[in-house]
Every structure is written in C-alpha cells, then in structure tokens.
Amino acid sequence: MQTDILVIGSGIAGLTYALKCAQEMPDKTITILTKTQSDETNTKYAQGGIAGVTDFAHDSFQKHIEDTLIAGDGLCNPAIVEIVVKEGVQRINELISWGAQFDRDPEGDYKLGKEGGHSENRILHHKDVTGKEMERALLEAIKKCSNIHLISHCFVLDIITQHHLGYLVTKSTPDIECYGVYVLNLTTNKIEKIAAAITLLATGGNGQVYRTTTNPAIATGDGVAMVYRAKGRIENIEFIQFHPTALYEAGVRGHSFLITEAVRGDGGILRNASGEAFMEKYDERKDLAPRDIVARAIDNEMKINGTEFVYLDCRHMDQQKFKEHFPNIHAKCLSIGIDVAKDMIPVSPAAHYSCGGVKTDAYARTSIKNLYAAGECASTGLHGANRLASNSLLEAMVFAHRAFEDTLQKVQANSLRKIDDVVIPVWNADGTTAPKEMILITQSLKEMKLLMSDYVGIVRNNERLKRANRRIDLLHEETEYLYERTAVSPQLCELRNMITVSYLIIKSAELRHESRGLHYNTDYLFKQPILQNTIL
Template sequence: MDENRYLVDFDTDELPTEFHDVIIIGSGIAGVYTALEIPEKYDVVILTKETIEISNSVLAQGGIAVSLDKGDSPELHFKDTIYAGAGLCDEESVWVLVNEAAANIETLCQFGVNFDRKSNDELALSREGAHSKNRIIHAGDTTGKEVCDKLISVVRTKQNVKIKERVAAIDLITEDNVCKGILAYHEDSSSYVFYRANVVVCATGGYGQLYSNTTNPEVATGDGAGLAYRAGAELMDLEFVQFHPTVLFHPENKSFLISEAVRGEGAILRNIKGERFMPKYHELKELAPRDIVSRSIFHEMQKTNSNHVYLDITFKGKEYLENRFPNIYNTCLSYGIDMSKDYIPVAPAEHYCMGGIRTDVFGRTNIKGFYACGEVACNGIHGANRLASNSLLEGLVFGRKIGKEVENVIEGSRKEPQKVSIKVKSNRVEKNIDVNKIKKDIQETMTRYVGIVRDREGLEKAKKKVDDYYELIKDMKNNSVSDFEMQNIVLVSKLVIEAALERKESRGAHFRLDYQKTDDENWKRNIIKRKI
C-alpha cells in the first residue's frame, strides 16, 4: 500500500465501529438537503467538522437562481450558465440543473423557507451578473442562512438522521475501489471511529482556505478533495477558482461579502479617484461575469496603485437599503460606512471553487459507493466560471438526485456488509512543525501567484514552495485536526498549481498573462487529476 494513502495508522479490528446505511460528510445545504431527500427507512449520519451551523452555505447572501418569471425559461437559464462557463460546462448536467430547479425550490418553500415576496405573494426576483433575466429568489441578503436554518430545523426532527458535531472525516476507507466507510476523528475525545456504510456522500465544501483572502469560513480547507484524491477518486477543473469581485476592504474585515445583488440593484464600481470604470471593460458593465469584473478591478487597482476600489449605491435611499440589504447595511454601518451616503471600499477575494471531485449527474464518482455534491463536487455545471446563484441550487438539485440514487444502491443490500479488516502501519514520524506558519505561507503564496492573474514564472515559484512542504510533511505523524487540515491544504494546493501550469490558455476564472487567448483547439477540455 502507498505510504501516503492514509493520514494515520489504524486497525479496523480494534477501532470503535458504527454502521449506518448512509454517511454524509458536511452540514451545508448540499449535505443537509441530501439527508432530507433520502427515504426515512434508511439510517443516516451527518458528520460535521465543527457545529452543524458552520458552513459556507450559511454565508451565501445573494440567493438561488430559478426561472420562474413569465419572460424566463429553463432554456434561457441554460444559455446564461453555458455562457458564463466559457466553453467547459457539461450540457447534460446544466440541463438537469435548470429543469429541476423549480421543483426543488417548491420543496424549500414547503419546508418553510421564507423567501422575499411581492405584494401579490409571488416570489420576488432580482438579477445578478451575467443573468439575462430577473431570476434570483432571495431572503433579504442572508439567503444561505435562512435556507440552512430551516433545513437544519427540519433534519433535527428526523428520527432516521443522527448529527455528529466536531467529528472530522480523515480518510475514505476503501477496498478494491469500493467505499467501505470513513475513518473519523472525534475532536472532543481525541479518538478515532470507523464509520461503516454502503454509501458515503461527500458534501464538505470547497478549498477557499488555500488563499489568504477568502469569503469562506475557516473549515473550508479542501478536506473532501484531499481524502477523495488519496482514495483514488478523480478530481477535475481544479485550476478554476472564482474570486468574488466585491468583498469589504476594511482594516478589521477583509472577508465580508458585498453581495452581487447590490450591483444587481444598480450599484456601480468606482476607482479610488471616484471614476466609474466597468463600461470600458465589458458591455455588461458591473453585471459582467465575475471573472471579468474581478480582473477589471485588479487592473484598475494596479493602474491607480491602490489596494481597493469603491462600490457606490448612494443613489438609493436609506430605508430601501435597510430593507433590501439589512445584513450588509448593518455590517457596513458597524465599520463606520453608511452605504446610503458613503462609497463601500471593496476588493476581490477567493469565493468559490469550480473544481472538485469528478461526478456524473447522479453524484457518482469513480469509487463504488462514494458520492459527492455541492461545492466539493465537479459535475461540469460551472465550467470555467460559475454563474451567480447557481451554487445553492446545485446543492439542492444534486442532493435530491443522490437521495433517489441511494435507494437504488441500498435496496436489497441493507444487511450489514461483510466484515472489513484493514490494518495500516506506516513509517510516519513525529516532526516539530509549525502548522499555522506553513498554512499562512501557503495562503500568501497561492494568493500572490495562483490568484486572479497568473503566469508560468509565478506558478513555478508557487510549485517549488508547495512541493517542498509536501516532501517535508508527507511522512509526518498527524495527531490533530490542524495536522489533517494542513495535509489537505498542501496536497490540494499542489494539485491546483499543477492544473494551472498545465492549462496554457486563459479561460473563465483561469487567466494567464503569458497565454491571454482562449485556445479552443487545444484546451476546450477538462484537466483530470487522479492518484497514480
């Protein structure tokens, strides 16, 4: 067995063991909704590294894209998604997304999610970048929290679903490319448990913590991608990392998102001289695709030798802003910024990973019994650049697909499977390493060289640094959640850099100064990473 296959030594014969029909790793929208879509006759456990309320989904502000307006259609939603994805979307996946959107939104409403409505009780629809129609449903500017709160409250009532908090999934346990369960670390007791199951669903979110400036919570350390890769799962499109154009730039906070919905309501971008600049970069101006807006801001900051630009929505009244964007308005006010009178200082920050564990439209990976959905998965919906507000929708649509698929997989094989007996004894050694220092150095390196704008020289510098760390820690004895996270951060950074070096063109969120053209002839294809 490969020395680095598992992060810790273990013997399944001696580990405390729990058996469940389905294990779900992650407690964001994708994970919790999947649990709710699995028939109640099955025993489900949700493992979450922190408490169930902490996830990237909770922080989502803008809303969920769905074609409900009379002048809109799934076909138009499909067209906008394909356009934003810059030639790399999987059309089958996108058709599933847009055609099954409305049914899943109806389910959310039945669960009691309180979306904003018009006076006639129809769902209120707003617009975001690169959408040709108003199709974003929302709950103020805290849509993710509203949806998560309701789904969590519902899942807590389900007798067939157990929630285990502060339990970190370390590695997928496999035999002959068949998933047997999860090796997990219980942080409160510092102990390991073998969770056995017929089906494991990975919904751990993305890898935003590879970067120093990110809108992601601290838990987004690429654990799902890391454990999947070590187990032999295919990863795809890792080079495509989306930077949100407008994140608050304040000495006390550089991770608070200023939703794209603010630009959807007419806000304009100004440089530090107060000049509007987006019209000279794209015909859609402030509502161009995110990669274009982020690069435009980046160029404008370089030209004016500044570290931020401004978002201006001062033409809207205070009362309107307080009602439409209560969370953004009050957060800005807490930093002394009254958005009805003041420009909001903003700069791009890492926001979303298009790449992840390669799956089909049913969430299946190349490992039998192992599924993935949400940001950790890559089924080709987002292509090279995610269309705004398609991410929460993806978790819903494909969470439901997996829920239905589970029944097909489990039915007829519900008896506890044959005994799994795996013993791992490696040559890992104790090392005196400053984990936080390595993490910070990698984050700064990734932000500097593998960010909004890239080139071969910078990517090679990043590769050397990360490769050195990889060699340093590959035989290290891992004893804590921080150790496991660092292993995943180093591994996934290495794979992102390799994919970015390999793709010798600019496409979507991947922009190279040394290959500025999109090269469909050679590069209209996915880069897939798999452990050899």
Template sequence: MSTHYRHDVVIIGRGAAGLALALRLPAHYRIAVLSKGDVKQSSTYWAQGGMAAVLHARDSVDAHVEDTLRAGAGLCHRDAVELTVSHSRETVDWLASLGVDFDLREDIDQTQSPEYHLAQEGGHSHRRIVHAADRTGGAIGEVLEQRARQADNIDLLPGRIAVDLVVNDGRCKGIYVLDEQKDRVDLFEAGAVVLASGGASKVYLYTSNPDGASGDGIAIAWRAGCRVANLEFNQFHPTCLYHPEAKSFLITEALRGEGAHLLLPNGERFMPRFDERAELAPRDIVARAIDHEMKRLGADCVYLDISHRDPGFVRQHFPTIYERCLEFGIDITQDRIPVVPAAHYTCGGIMVDSHGRSDVEGLYAIGECSFTGLHGANRMASNSLLECLVYAQAAARHISEQDLSSSNAKSPPPWDESQVTNSDEDVVISHNWHELRRFMWDYVGIVRTDKRLQRALRRADLLQAEINEYYSNYKVTNDLLELRNLAMVAELMIRCAIERRESRGLHYTLDYPELNPDPVDTILIPGNYWH
C-alpha cells in the same frame, strides 16, 4: 480508545448539500452527518444573494441554460446544465414546503397567487434570483438543519474532521474521522459515503469563505483514487468588504443587480471600460477589472456605491450588509463601501456523474467539492445553491436504489496510531500554513504566468514533503489535517493551471492570453502525480 460506528450512509458536511441529501434519503436509513461545526460554519450559511431558478413567465429554462453556458466560457457540460436548471422550480417548491420564507413581491396582491421577488445578478439575462433578503443561505440552512434535527434517523455529529476514506477491493467501506473533543480517530463504517464538504478557498490568503473551506473532500477523494478536474478555475468574488476588522465579509452581487456602481478612489466608474454589461458582467471579468485598476493605481481597494438608491429600499433588501457595515462606521445608504476581490468558489473538484457518483464504488460527492460540469470555466452567480440541492436529490435517489447491506463483508480495521507521538513542533504547522496561503495568493491568483506557477509548484512540493513527514510521526489534529489537505489541493490546482495553456474564464495567464479553439476539461488522474 477509538469507536467503531455503523450507518447506512455517512455524509461529510453540514451545508445545504449534506443536509438536503440526509432529508431526501429513505426514513428507514440510519444516517450520520459529520461536520466540523453546525450549519452556521458552512459556506451555505454565508451565501447572501440567493438561488437561481426559472420562476417567471418571461423567463425560460432555455434562457437560464444559455446564460450558464455563456458564463462558463465553453466548458460547461450541457447535460449537467440542463439537469440542474430543469429542476430549479421543484427545488424552490421543496424548500418552500419545508418552511424557507423567500421574499415575495410587494407591488402586487399576494392573496390570489403568491409571486416571489426575483433579483438580478451578473451573467443573468432575467431576474431569476429567489432570495430571503440578503441572507438566503442562512434561511435555507436553518430550515434544513431544523428538519434534520427533527428526523429520528439522522445523527448530527459536529466536532468531526474527516481523515481518510477506507477503500477495499475498489469499494468505499467507510471513513476515518477525528473526534476533536475526545482526541481520537474513530471508524465510521457505511454502505455509502457522501462527500459534501465544500470548497477549498482557504488555500488563498484572502477569502470570503468560512474557516472550514480547506478542500478536505477533494484531498481525501484524490488519495482514495478519484479523478479531479478543472481545479485551475477558482472564482474570486469581486466585492469583499475591505476593513482591517471585517474578516471575510462578502458584499453580495445583488447590490450591483440593484444598481450599485463600482468606483475608483476618485469617484470615477470604470466597469463600462471593460465590458458593455458594466457592473453586471460575469464575476471573472469584474474581478480582473478591479485587480487591474488596483495594481494600476497602487490602490488598496475600490468602492461600491448604492447611495443613489432610496435608503428605505437599501435597508429593506440588504439588512445584513447594512447592519454589518454600520458596525464599521459605513452607512451604505450614504457612504461608499470599500471592497477588494477574494477567493470565493472552487469550480473544479471530484469528478462525478449525474447521480453524484465518483470513480470509487460507494463514494459520492455533491456540492462545491464535486465537479459536475455545471460551472465550466466560470460559475454564474447563484447557481451553486441550486446545484447543491439538485444533486443532493439525484444522489439520494441513486443511493436508495442500492443494496447497502454490509453484513457479509469484513469490517475495516480500526485506526492505528501506535507508531506516532504528540507533537512538540506545532510551529511547523503555523509557518507552513501561512507560507502556503501567501504563495497561492501571489502566484496562483487572479492573473498568472508560467514562471509564477512553476515557483508555486516547487514550493508546494517542498511543503508536501515536510507535511507528509510530520503527518507520519505525530498524532493528527484539526490544524494538521487541514494543512495536509490544503497543500494537496494547492498542488492539484497548480498542476491544473500549468496544463491549461490558454486564458479562459477564471484562468487568466499573461503567457497564453488567447482562447484555444477546442476547449477541453483539465483532468488529473491519481498515480500520475503521486509524490
């Protein structure tokens, strides 16, 4: 029998955005943080390079803003960029006060005035990436999770998968959630629901993301009536380790920031031919260059080489990558690293304002599932962790000013599964899962055409119809929910890509190679695209 829970705030997602929000909310609020797993299953934990912040005297907020606007290829919202960047120093200070141990410079006396070691990454005009070796996301996530565990008002509930929101009279009243262990769907009623569920890169065959990045928040927000925007802009990280046994292991951009070169199989550098910034060009340019060279040569991969740097420096600054590659027989102090592009970040998402508010009252979205306007047509490296934390604070402040009382409101109904049965056709899920990810990779990847997009849309329509019929007749499972959400988000991505008749940032189409003079966001409105 299902259970009815009541909280002041329910948060979907246990990465940096969700945990930071929980910690920023008033201590007297009763908060539930629901997730598929713990913080180690989040994209936050997998983030290697670091977090962008203006921390050096030679750097400035204006410079960081301009770099972000330039990388975003004309589609960043300046107000969102300025909001995010202007809060970068206080965000770093807050994390440090919680116990995040960022790396310090070794070449100065730290006893007088501690100074962080700052890395440089593509698109940045200054060294401004604060980091904890090459596992910054893990360091941040572990501290946030530890603090959340110590808080008496926060319930951390893993093994939960969001199903659908409860919306009555235009207001979000809660959310239905699958308890995977107990095989039942519970109702979580709340004064505010916050989606911090991450991106949707699992829609592609090759991705750097953890398995849970299935677009759940975007899909359930769309079904609840929220607009989505700019989902055609899917960032492909240029350098994921290419090895049959290395599932989704990313090679941080910080390696290129420290002088690593991208090489063809014959040892020739190629990035200078594509951009004057060479290996430090923004990710869309680097990923397209690698894709072009692999297709031109028929190569399975290209190579990243940092073996010309001092071995001690490499091992000290990139210990995680060094150890992981060593497991596969690659000594990065001596050997080239085989790499390929892989889906990495969803730049579009649920439309929100500067407080993280969505179109539905009582529903917020923060982190990768949201669209704030920060990233534009191409996310600049290491801005995403900063966005998670800045908008977590903004949403917490706004929620704390609301009346979350629901004592006079009628409670939503419990989940009804009286008309469904257990499935004996799970092969449908596995087959559709593979087909979806394959055609998204082939037709909606780094380089697109109208013909490919139309083929993808036809297949997405067929899959949606089949999945919806299956969903209506059988009990929900984690695999079914993720497939349902991925198919929905895939369709939204395809429709956004079809709408954009130009090549800009991460969206590159052979049919429209030029830029439109007046760029606008691609906004989809529920009701226009319902099946």
C-alpha cells in the same frame, strides 16, 4: 460504528440528501458528520440567493441555460446545465415546502433579484442571508427524522478503501470502493472508524488556501484532498472564482465579509480611486458582467492606481430599499463607520468558490464505488470555467436529489454490499508523538496562503506557477514528515488537505495552456480551439 448511509458535511447538499433518504427509507440509519457546529457551513454565508426560473411570463429555462453556458466560457456540460435548470425549480419548491421563506412583495409574488451574467430577474432571496435561511429550514426538518443522527465536532481523516485492507490501489485500479471513513472525534480526541454502505461527500469549498476569502474557516478542501489520496478523479480545479466585491478592511485577513452581487444588481456602481465608473471600459454589461470579468477589471484598476481596493457606490440607491434588502450588509458597514447613504464601500476581490472538484456524473457518482459528491466539493459539469451567480445552491439541491434517487434504486435492488462484509482495521498511530511546536504548522499555513495568493490568484503566468509548484512541493514534503511522526490534530490535517488542494490547483493551471474563464494566464492570452477538461 456502523451506519447505512453516511453524510460528510451539513450544508445544503448534505442536509437535502440526508432528509430525502430518511423520509423515503425510514428503516435505514443516516449519520451526518460535521467538523464544527451543524450550521457552520459555506451555505450559511451565501447572501445573494438561489437562481431559478419562476416567472415564466418574462423568463424561460432556455434563457437561464444560455446565461449559464455563456458564463461557463465553453466548458459547461450542456446536458448537465439543462438538468439543473429544469429540475431546479422542483427542488426550490420542495425547500419552500420544508419551511424556507423567500422575500415576497405586497401582492405575494416573489421579489426576484438580478445578478451578474443573468439576462432576467430570477434570484429568489431572503434579505441578504438566503443561505442561512435555507439551512435553518433544512435543520428544522432534519430534527423531525428519528433515523438521522447528526454528530458535530468530528473531523474526517480519510476515506477507507481497499488500500486500508492491504491492497495496492492506484489511479488505474478498477472498482475502487468506499467502505466508510476514519474520524477524529474532537470530543474524546480519539480516532474512530465508521463503516457505511453509502457515503456522500458534501464538504464544501477550499477558499482558505488563499490569504483572503469569503469562505468560513472550515473551507479547507478536505473532501477533494481525501478523494485525491484515495485515487479518485479531480476535475477542473484550476477554476477558482474570486468574488469581485468582498468588504476591504485594513489589516483584516482570512474570512472577508461578502458584499453580495445583488447590490450591483439593484444598481450599485463600481468606482476606482479617482471616482471613475470603470466597468464600461471592460465589458458592455458594465457592473453586471460575469464575475471573472469584473474581478479581473478590479484587479487591473487596483494595479493601475496602486491601491488595495476600489469602491462600490450605493449612495444614489433607494436607502430604505437597501436597508430592507441588505440589512446584514448595512449593519456591517455601519459597525466600521461606513454609512452607505453618504460613503462608498471599499471592496476588493477574494477567493469565493471552486468551480472544479471531485469529478461526478449526472447522479453525483464519483469514480469511487459507493461514494457520491455534491455541492461545492464536486465538479458536475454545470459551472464550466466560471460559475454563474446564484447557481451554486441550485446545483447542490439538484445533485443531492439525484444522489438520493440513485441510492434509493440501489437499496430497492438490494445491490449494496453488507457493511459487515469488510473487516476494517483500526487506525494505526504507532510511532507518533504529540506535536512539540505549533509554529511548524502555523508558519507553513502562512507560506501556503501567501504563495497561492501571489502566484495562483486572479492573474497567473508560467513563471509564477513554476515558483508556486516548487514551494508547495517543499511544504508538502515538510508536512508529510510531520504527519508521519506526530499525533493527528485538526490543524495538521487541515494544513495537509490545503497543501494537497493547492498542489492540484497549481498542477491543473500548468496543464491549461490557454486563458479561459477564471483561469487567466498572461502567457496564453487566447483560447484553445479544442475544449477539454483538466482531470487529475
């Protein structure tokens, strides 16, 4: 198969880029690949909203920039922060023009929420399902473009580079180039090659490497793992954000239900097992401190009291307003016997967002030629050591647009390589057989999640990281042995990708000899005077 532009992932970054390319370049074919249904993405599960300066009477670009820099704990790229904050408003208005609806008051003004780390109310939202609403609008717009082909149930195995043409490719190889991808078609169970002049990675996050996460099952770090195997650059991936308030349900592991930060923005109070409002002990901003501080505070309270959760108290809040703003949360709590008007909500931190990822520049270009990355899989320089709440959807749209601008410039300059110029070999599956036991995959997956949660979580130390490194190395060896000898499957490939991402997180954490933002190492309770990124 051949396509002019290939998009891997159907979240807000991938859909925004595809839509812009299709509208501006109607003679080009755009193909979007997604490994499940088209709407099953991290975007879909974004509850709180999207940050943007729209109320200039009370807010300003400078305030949003300062809030982002403070949350990022010194590692944000100031130039990138300014780009995202200032261009973000245009991208939000575009999304509204495509049909996205944000909540308004009776006068028609946007209802602006406030979340941790924000100095002003600037969060646009659609009740507590903002991401789902944004994705709905984009998918509706995509359907109107005849030159976009959205193919579901396709698992991307690898990025095709010179390596697949028989050349030796290393980290120091100049001009590594992306020619397309190998794909496991889950409908036919056959491996196909897709050649493309331009490829955009929008593969989302990697929360599934942890035992408990707010991410859906698809968030297995595929894009980061593929780029690393292709000798591309990965940056700052040790900074894994744990959302402070995931709903605690006894015995439930894997995908945890998110209690958006906007609940605390509207007045929710965190309390420990004794009913004490504890956040004032940790930060003067109390319950609206940045997420790294709140997550560590909750983790500490749980350890002090020997509990698996703390409480989020919403009993004092306007219950009618709560139902209107958070209908999804209200319904979920009722379904498990929690009446937020009478009962406190049990919550605990869960892996939520990867602040690092595939290193990109100001136009979403990766270190591999003709390969862009946008959304959570990318490390743009916006988030630094800790993401400011609701900046993620904004970042995805801004860099999807910038990738589109760069793509358009290349097309207009006629500087792209012709797809037919490279003869891509078929996937070589010689010598492989069907897997005999799934237990070899499922048990390794359990081990990986346990070691990442226990050793590389909210609080780390050198001994834990050493243990994690030894164990992940063994899991890598066993999984590669299995991969070389058995026919590929989504389960095996996801395990392989997650083990790669786990290794990258551990290795990056070992290289950072300080505590900064989301990386908190009890052996280094200080910050290094020289700021530097971790690049692998």
